[in-house]
Amino acid sequence: MNSILFVVLLPVLGSFIVGIFGKWIKKSLIGIIACCSVGISFLISAFLFIKIINLPVNLRFFDKVFFQWVPVGHFLVNFGFYIDPLSILMILIVTGVSFVIHLYSIGYMKEEEHFSRYFSYLNLFVASMLLLVLADNFLLLFMGWEAVGLCSYLLIGFWFHKKSAADAGRKAFIVNRIGDFGFLLGILLIYHTFKSLNYSAVFSQAPLILKHDNGVATAITLLLFMGAVGKSAQIPLYVWLPDAMEGPTPVSALIHAATMVTAGVYMIARTHILYQFAPISMEMVAFVGIITAFYAASIGTVQFDIKRIIAYSTISQLGYMFLGVGVAAYSAGIFHLMTHAFFKALLFLCAGSIMHACSGETDLRKLSGLRKYLPVTFWTMVIGALSLSGFPGTAGFFSKDDILAHAYMAPYYGKFLWGLGIITAALTSFYIFRIIFIVFRGDKQQGNHPHESPKIMTVPLIILAILAIIGGYVGLPELNFIHRFLSPVFLKTSALSSSIELKTMLVSFIFSLGGIATAWYFYIVNPSLPGIIKKNVAGLYRLLLNKYFVDEVYERIFVLPGKKIASFFSDVFDTKYIDGAVNETGKWIKINSEQWKKIQTGYLRDYVLIILIGGIILLGFFITKIH
């Protein structure tokens, strides 16, 4: 288990080598170094995975401490890794998907001037994400948590010359910090409650301490959830993710779809023992999840930018995952996290391939008829879209329905959660097939000379497409490998009745098929229809197109008043009042001394007079004292 350190160290090393010496290394070698560091990391993870599987179920937990990180008296936080089925599965997903995307990046970023900087950030990201997943305590988790945020910031603003990219990066960092503010307070409260930040210590004490104090459990979990809402782009802190598409597309695939944004889901699954003592928080998680899922999907139906549509789709799918962990279906949530990593990374990389073919174009109105020119991209994207829509037989089908079936059984408003989830499924298949139909069907637009991407990009697409199908079979209802593998971590998971499972599968299949059919009817059969609908519900359309005006509202409520307060403090309060008071004191003393100065006449007679008066007063004083 010592080799776990190398899983994290290799990408760190890769990042440093490429980052510092990149100027002097050939591009091809940079690609090899970056890919190898992640690839070997993946191999070690796979090796550890096999090792763990061969162990008896109750021996699959390790806490590997490397050194004391922050020791102050009784307070101690170690630098240590926690290895269990959950973290092993996560590092497999992270390193696996990362490796594929690293490969793809070599082709996609070939012309990039700052090739080495790109790979340095990307490697650093992988290391940070692994740290987040492997940490054995909350503080180290937080370090990974903020570090992935930093990498996200760096990569969104990768093309720093563009103001929009720089703005988007900053926005992402700051919005995430708002979430992290809550997360940090949550960590403080955890220490205050349990006198430790170590997972094992906290979780083992949780039943004893939290049983009697529901309020603390609720407070802790809600604060942690605030962090998750920021990182995983849920309402109300999702606003950074659509803008994050300013970054290179492989980054969107890796960080803003497959891995980093799922950290919130992982965190809740990891701390589910605390959540179980806070039913209010669970409800909150489930509701925020399902509402975000529906809300983001509704925006996705009318946007024109492919990457943004997929970004809203990511927000929506993350909502499903939160719904899953919110109804205590932890392994279902993690299962969907995994399948989503495959098909969403695939969809983004396909979008990248389209951009690669059409000189960076992402506007749906300017793309069409690409099927003939990009056959691999077309077929793989269709697979990704089917998987996202939850089409039977694909990965998304198993994982999404798993969540919805659990939602149905939830103690609170189960049917509502389930129903909204089903409707969202219909919207999902509509918006994704809208892209497919518009981009690939019809005639090619003039002026474009589309060409299929090179092998280094299409092979990753094919790998991910295969995973987007077979990835679901680990969660096949009867065999259910993934649930059995994760079950030692999540002791209490409610059992599903197979009738509900069947019902969910059937209904969600019908709805998603309906979504696809609608998209087909709108964009193939009767292309004038969308225009007519637009006119009839112009208000709703504008609301959706402008993303419910949330960015504008935030600007009005937070950003502008903040600037005004800052200017007031700076230009008025500090200069006029506080510093004014200081300077006025100085002036006052000066003016007064001007007056007192007049006493100093310089004439001897005046001084003698004053001495005389002083002497008399003193004399009088002593005389009265004697009496």
Added chain:
Amino acid sequence: MINNIPILSIIVFLPLLGAVLVSFIPGNKYSLIKSVSFLFSFITFLLSVFLFFVFKPSVGTFQFMQTIPWIKSIGANYSIGIDGISLFLIMLTTFLTSIAIVYSFHSIDSKLKEFMIFMLFLNTTMLGVFVSLDLLLFYLFWEAMLIPMYFLIGIWGGERRIYAAIKFFLYTMVGSVLMLAAILFIYFIHKKATGISTFDLQSLISYSTAHIPFKTKLFLFLAFALAFAIKVPIFPFHTWLPDAYTEAPIPVNLLLSGVLVKMGVYGFLRFAIPLFPEIAHNFFYPIGILAVIGIIYGAFIAYVQKDMKKLIAYSSFSQVGFIILGIFSFTNTGMTGGVLQMINHGISISALFLLVGMLQQRTGKRGINDFGGLSGSMPVFSAFLLISILSSIGLPGLNGFVGEFLILLGVFKVNIALTAIASTGIILSAIYMLWMFQKTSQGTSANENIKKIPDLSLKEILILVPMILIMFWIGLYPKPFLSRIEPSVKNLINTTTPGQFTTSVEPSFLLIHK
């Protein structure tokens, strides 16, 4: 063996010796002036590193003590010693002085000789403050420090240097005069009660905690607190800071923001709190609230600054709020975090000032709107700038986070609401710092010259690299620091917790002198 060498005295007075030597060198022999001043500051630094290794970590009380009668008639002694708190402040001082002196080789172009004399003299006075265990000696160093600082700002500063220097001088004086009055007051009532004339800190502490009435102590504490609050500064005594920081030359900025600010905090730790512990404990709310106001208020103001130096100045003001908050939490973690944060703050803020200085030297400008896209023309500069920014906004893995987290952990124990409000500082600092980064290093600049600025030279990189390494070191492995700070903090807490003064102070004090 080490006990026989007065290593502390050597460290304190070596720079002064250097200053004297430099004064004998003709003013036009630049390279000789440079090498002598650097040599003295650097040897002092090396000695302080040596001090780090011979320092016994687990001892919470004073080490390397040395007492020589100084002015016998009034009982003042030359009495010095350090604990884990002052150890790192000494190292910080010697480190930053060496860096400042190296940096001034290129940035100071007039009256180099005088500049170096003042810098070395300043170094001695700062070190003196951190080692003094005699109130009069402490006051002497505290005041003496103003002299070189006044000239350093007033002669080598920017356009409004005279205004800034006088303001800095007078403002600080107002506070210290009251402190002097308080020192004399304690001295005389102690003399009256015991017949012994002494300025010895430990004797006065044991007398003050046991015998001075509460009300009197309250006023005495306020006198000390004002002097230190101005120096830190604590809101609303901060307005000298933006002026002084903006006008001072960069090497002086390092010492001003890196060390001088810490003298205020140190004053609380070493003098105000031990002398009047129960008063200090009662001041958690007044001072804590002011500190939190400072954190938020400073952050807001920083956000709208156009001058990078001013932005950093206000950010510095905002961040010292955390330090004060940690100190006044009177918890082990909070205070240890506060002390560690003094070092962190010293390192990150100095790095930021150096970077601004390097830009200013190249272009003569330092407004955030004067630049843009520096990541393209100056990638190394931008990388260093970003790391320093991240360190100062408390990104985990870098130094600032460890300090801030420990502080918040300590304050949380005392008051949750105040912790929550203070924590918004982590959002605000990200807002203004990343704004500065975007305006300078991202985007593009309309000015063609900006696109052609040369990146950092090897020399400049070598100046910055040690600071960057320290940021990572403290962020990833702070144990060597914490294990030396914590015992002293613990000792401080034990001796100043209400109900324990009379019993625990005197025995430990007696032990040391045996």
